[in-house]
Amino acid sequence: MGEASRWLDSDSISRFRKGLRILALRALGDADLAEDVAQEVLARAIVAAEDGRLTPDDNVGAYLQGIARHVISDVWRQQKRVAASESVLDLPAVPASALTALVSDEERSRIRDAMARLSVGDREVLRLSFFEDLNSTQIADLLGQPSSRIRKRKSRALQRLREALARESHTSNKPSD
């Protein structure tokens, strides 16, 4: 890596790769293709940084996203899933099940176990939040509970699931590397 791109350190590149992989997986539904897209985008970004076309003062996220959309569009066209003139911007996302490729079997098992340990009420709040897309005020109205209590239950339940996902992640984070 040249002088101009030293600001793109390994931590940054690792973080960007994770984000790009999510973006690509959501668009393509294929973990291997998503990894290829992430690598291609990062390779182009590094070249751009060395050429001085990408600097720390730029909106790096927007820059990477722009490249990623071009690369993903190319994949779609190679697969003849869209015409050359079409954009991927409005294409529907793949089902959430495809995104589980981001999570190892062990991590998924831990999340399920943590879900099972939640109270029925907390699971209900999560269901209404994440599957019925209701906000805390709407859930509070439905359940006849103060919205502050709903927010607390949701926060507590999510925190337990986050901890389950993060636990021992150093031994099981291969899909998210």
Add this chain to the structure above:
Amino acid sequence: MRTAPECQDLTARRHVTGYIAGSLTAEETREFETHLITCEWCQEEVRLLAVIRADLESVSSSAHRPGRSRRFVAAGGLVAAAAAIVLLVRAPQSPPGQGRDSNHRAEIEASAVPEPLSPVGPVDTVDEIRWRSTPEAGGYRLTLVDSDGTMLWEVETADTFAVFPEAVQLKRGPSYFWKVEAGTGMERWVGSEFVPFHLAASPDSSR
């Protein structure tokens, strides 16, 4: 444990669910992805919520019944999923070395469990609760609880249905759970798992 600093972009945090569900506008998606690429916290949130949603969708689709409307599956299936996913996780596993006798006994015990029929998932009204009879049941015990686990109603009957009492007032929206147990003599009860249902929002409701 995760060391990523908690995301302070409240708009982005609100968009995680919509991003996974595919319900964001093109502009919202673009803005969120710009953020997502650089935010490790939101990346982890996407991973977590994708798993939760996918598991519930999976259980939902397996619970699909012919003749249900799309809305029924979308809402009711997911309602069932919240309970069913727990059942999947907690389902007892056969210890190693169990033979055919114990498997046969398990089958017999399974056949003695009454099967809840209705209500399940979203319903317009609840006039009665019905279940499938089991052989040799001396009677049935029905239990209804709310999402907090508070018991709302319990009744014993020799029938395979129970008329819903007017004294129990259900709200539209929140889930309730019921189970039925079959009395097999010697004060022994064999029960179903809790089944979720809820009164669907009225047609003129926004949801």
